[in-house]
Amino acid sequence: MRYTFPHDLLEAQAAWYATYRRLADPSAGQAGATAYRRRLQQLSVRIAAHPYWTTPAGSTPGARMALKELARGGRA
Known part of the structure; x- marks a missing residue:
């Protein structure tokens, strides 16, 4: 099924992944890690x-x- 997501929702999910990657970076340090967890x-x-x-459209787990x-970065 093809979904059309609101821009702000897609943007928030992409930001979540970017923040998670930064948190996983060991060079973030403890202070940075706290900020990333909060974010x-x-x-x-x-x-x-x-x-x-x-x-x-959004009420399914598939969405x-x-x-x-x-x-x-995949295609849904």
Whole structure:
């Protein structure tokens, strides 16, 4: 199935992955790691609470997986 995601939702998911990669970088240091964890929490809330998930198109588990794939650079 093909999904059309709102720009802000796709942007938030892509930012989540970018932040996660930065957190995984050992050169981030402890202070950086704390900031990245906080940012991941903020992005997670923004993604999970997005109104798109209450629409018929967003109400399936496939939509969440497609968003993740698309945000990682794949095609959904």
